[in-house]
Amino acid sequence: MPRFAFDDDGVAVIIGSGAGGGTMAHELTRRSLKVVMFEAGRRQTPASFSQNPGEAFGQLTWLEPRSQSGTWDPVKTSPTLPAWHCRTVGGTTVHWTAATPRLQRYEMQARTTYGDVPGTSLADWPIEYEELKRWYLVAEKRMCVTRRNGNPGMPASNNFKIMYNGARRLGYKRVHTNYLAINSRAQDGRGLCIQQGFCVQGCKTAAKWSTLYTEIPRAEATGNLDLRTECFVTRIEHDASGRATGVVYRDADGHEQRQKARFICVAGNAIETARLLLLSESARFPHGLANSSDQVGRNYCHHLTGFIWGVFDQPVHAYRGAVLAGVVEDENIHDPRRGFVGGYHLELVSLDLPTLPLVGLRYGWGREFAATIDNYRNLAGMLINGEDMPRPGNRISLSTTLKDANGLAVAHINCEEHANDIALRSHAQRQGQKIYEAAGAKRTLTSATPPATHQMGTARMSKDPEHGVTTPYGRAHDVPNLFISDGSVQTTAGAANPTLTIVALVLRQAEYISREISAGRI
Amino acid sequence: MINEKQIPLDRRRFMQAATGVLTGVIAGLSPLAALVPSRAWAIELHGLNDTQGATLLAMIQTIAPHDGLDPAAYALVVAALDKDVAGSAAAKADLSAGVASLGAEFAAAAEAVRVEKLRSIEPSAFFQSVRMKTLLVLYNNPIAFAHFGYEGEAFSKGGYLFRGFNDLKWLPDVPLEASGPMPG
Numbered sequence: 134m135p136r137f138a139f140d141d142d143g144v145a146v147i148i149g150s151g152a153g154g155g156t157m158a159h160e161l162t163r164r165s166l167k168v169v170m171f172e173a174g175r176r177q178t179p180a181s182f183s184q185n186p187g188e189a190f191g192q193l194t195w196l197e198p199r200s201q202s203g204t205w206d207p208v209k210t211s212p213t214l215p216a217w218h219c220r221t222v223g224g225t226t227v228h229w230t231a232a233t234p235r236l237q238r239y240e241m242q243a244r245t246t247y248g249d250v251p252g253t254s255l256a257d258w259p260i261e262y263e264e265l266k267r268w269y270l271v272a273e274k275r276m277c278v279t280r281r282n283g284n285p286g287m288p289a290s291n292n293f294k295i296m297y298n299g300a301r302r303l304g305y306k307r308v309h310t311n312y313l314a315i316n317s318r319a320q321d322g323r324g325l326c327i328q329q330g331f332c333v334q335g336c337k338t339a340a341k342w343s344t345l346y347t348e349i350p351r352a353e354a355t356g357n358l359d360l361r362t363e364c365f366v367t368r369i370e371h372d373a374s375g376r377a378t379g380v381v382y383r384d385a386d387g388h389e390q391r392q393k394a395r396f397i398c399v400a401g402n403a404i405e406t407a408r409l410l411l412l413s414e415s416a417r418f419p420h421g422l423a424n425s426s427d428q429v430g431r432n433y434c435h436h437l438t439g440f441i442w443g444v445f446d447q448p449v450h451a452y453r454g455a456v457l458a459g460v461v462e463d464e465n466i467h468d469p470r471r472g473f474v475g476g477y478h479l480e481l482v483s484l485d486l487p488t489l490p491l492v493g494l495r496y497g498w499g500r501e502f503a504a505t506i507d508n509y510r511n512l513a514g515m516l517i518n519g520e521d522m523p524r525p526g527n528r529i530s531l532s533t534t535l536k537d538a539n540g541l542a543v544a545h546i547n548c549e550e551h552a553n554d555i556a557l558r559s560h561a562q563r564q565g566q567k568i569y570e571a572a573g574a575k576r577t578l579t580s581a582t583p584p585a586t587h588q589m590g591t592a593r594m595s596k597d598p599e600h601g602v603t604t605p606y607g608r609a610h611d612v613p614n615l616f617i618s619d620g621s622v623q624t625t626a627g628a629a630n631p632t633l634t635i636v637a638l639v640l641r642q643a644e645y646i647s648r649e650i651s652a653g654r655i
Numbered sequence: 656m657i658n659e660k661q662i663p664l665d666r667r668r669f670m671q672a673a674t675g676v677l678t679g680v681i682a683g684l685s686p687l688a689a690l691v692p693s694r695a696w697a698i699e700l701h702g703l704n705d706t707q708g709a710t711l712l713a714m715i716q717t718i719a720p721h722d723g724l725d726p727a728a729y730a731l732v733v734a735a736l737d738k739d740v741a742g743s744a745a746a747k748a749d750l751s752a753g754v755a756s757l758g759a760e761f762a763a764a765a766e767a768v769r770v771e772k773l774r775s776i777e778p779s780a781f782f783q784s785v786r787m788k789t790l791l792v793l794y795n796n797p798i799a800f801a802h803f804g805y806e807g808e809a810f811s812k813g814g815y816l817f818r819g820f821n822d823l824k825w826l827p828d829v830p831l832e833a834s835g836p837m838p839g
Contacts, residue, residue, distance in 0.1 A: 317835055328809075338810070487794045498718045
């Protein structure tokens with residue numbers, strides 16, 4: 134692996150190695166650009182992934198505390214861990230469950246379609262659906278998505294048989310084993326899914342797409358990638374003209390270092406990306422780098438989620454098999470007659486036994502609480518994934534109460550639920566429960582909102598610099614050689630699990646960067 | 656197979672430097688009998704005494720009452736709480752005060768009485784920390800896995816692909832167009 138000089142101002146710097154950063158590293162290095170990629174976590178391999186759920190959680194998760202406020206559930210149910218994402222090479226693509234739905238046309242025109250919803254900052258995406266769709270096709274091919282490009286769908290698990298039969302009896306039509314970036318047959322130098330059910334602990338057969346063992350090794354093979362693990366970027370610096378000049382970071386030994394850069398791509402996950410921009414305040418950018426719009430950190434979206442469990446008389450063994458291999462798509466529509474704007478997916482889900490009581494069940498103890506766990510064998514599960522409303526006050530800011538090991542303010546998350554959020558979630562819970570009742574459940578349960586696994590919107594794209602942080606290509610309006618390359622740029626959340634969209638946008642952004650370099654504009 | 660080393664129970668033996676001990680015998684017919692080093696088990700305590708250990712054990716069984724779950728699983732939670740306070744006099748004092756607040760009769764009281772008592776201290780940091788430790792430890796060990804029917808990791812056995820991920824027979828099969836073919 135090459136090691137580029139600290140003062141080499143010809144390198145591209147990428148911060149974060151997940152879906153956005155890892156893909157960007159591959160795209161830039163294969164175009165012969167020199168890249169230094171920073172990852173705060175360590176490097177694991179499929180061989181080193183722990184098969185103990187608790188241990189795996191510690192091995193992969195971003196555990197630095199965060200402070201939070203607002204009316205959403207995690208303030209009470211998960212005070213120090215409002216968001217569950219990774220800190221390891223490959224980022225959150227190591228523990229993701231690989232659902233890859235596309236955003237719908239109506240979701241990209243949220244403001245136009247939904248109208249004026251008071252208390253929200255809904256906006257239309259500044260790019261056309263057809264444009265994004267073109268890149269979805271490239272991303273789906275890259276990630277070997279099931280049910281696309283001739284890839285077979287995933288075979289039906291026990292858990293899905295229940296979802297399918299219940300949903301069909303209820304009249305739903307678009308019910309299948311989901312679009313998954315998981316090999317349903319061996320390809321891309323990776324094995325096929327053997328239905329272990331350990332997607333979240335890191336896929337030991339590498340059947341699930343992760344930048345850890347696809348994009349990153351391919352970037353390394355070009356000889357153009359300098360990957361610095363356990364290196365935490367604390368600040369982006371700029372010159373008098375407002376161009377980014379490089380980053381300050383703590384290396385694995387805790388020493389402060391500086392790396393110069395020609396341009397910088399921030400892909401730290403929407404929470405950390407916003408935090409880094411805010412931490413990079415300066416005399417020129419007193420409210421944080423690239424924040425003349427005051428939109429950095431605002432409009433934080435996380436999707437409306439929650440588990441629905443059906444308790445059956447007979448065994449389900451839901452933990453056997455790919456975790457998210459099922460979906461009901463019918464409610465991913467805009468139909469205000471339901472009492473809310475936007476839509477949702479119902480996705481199959483299971484939790485391992487240790488995790489179920491920690492995130493899958495409502496607060497409780499005693500006989501009633503224990504009885505659900507007694508039925509662990511007989512539980513079928515699904516997860517809501519619905520569109521949440523962007524709000525200016527739902528935001529990432531710098532914590533005034535908590536600092537990290539480097540003495541830097543950690544991220545503070547404020548999240549107030551909008552009436553639309555509550556209406557959508559309660560509709561989804563009811564429909565999910567009806568599905569299980571139709572399949573013969575003797576009892577159904579819903580959960581509180583678990584920690585957020587999808588982070589979006591904190592550096593949203595906008596045509597004009599007043600209403601967003603980045604251009605339609607994810608380029609900072611204020612800083613011409615600064616790019617945002619993760620879910621932060623999403624103008625709205627839609628109901629699609631964000632990874633496919635992140636990869637599609639980054640593939641598109643990389644091509645744009647390449648063109649801009651050729652034209653002498655970076 | 657579940658590795659017996661994953662269950663941190665000691666054989667019963669004479670223990671030095673322990674402040675307390677929890678003991679039990681796993682029933683001979685229990686599937687667990689094959690998983691543990693010895694049916695007679697003991698857990699050493701290094702911060703709590705026997706009475707405190709027994710009171711906490713009863714508290715944990717009241718928080719998460721699972722009929723038929725071996726007391727050894729509950730004892731693992733006590734051991735985890737004990738380990739957390741062993742190094743800190745302040746933490747040990749907090750835990751001891753919490754245990755004392757339950758009263759000397761708590762462990763022997765009927766379940767309804769124990770529930771009533773716990774309900775009265777539910778908002779306390781003591782109750783909440785014991786509840787959280789119960790959730791973290793009680794369900795993450797091979798005794799619980801066997802009891803609740805969680806088979807755990809399957810990579811070492813080739814996954815569940817040919818070991819029951821689609822063995823549900825009480826509902827109609829899913830048509831191929833909504834799913835996909837079995838590989839191989």
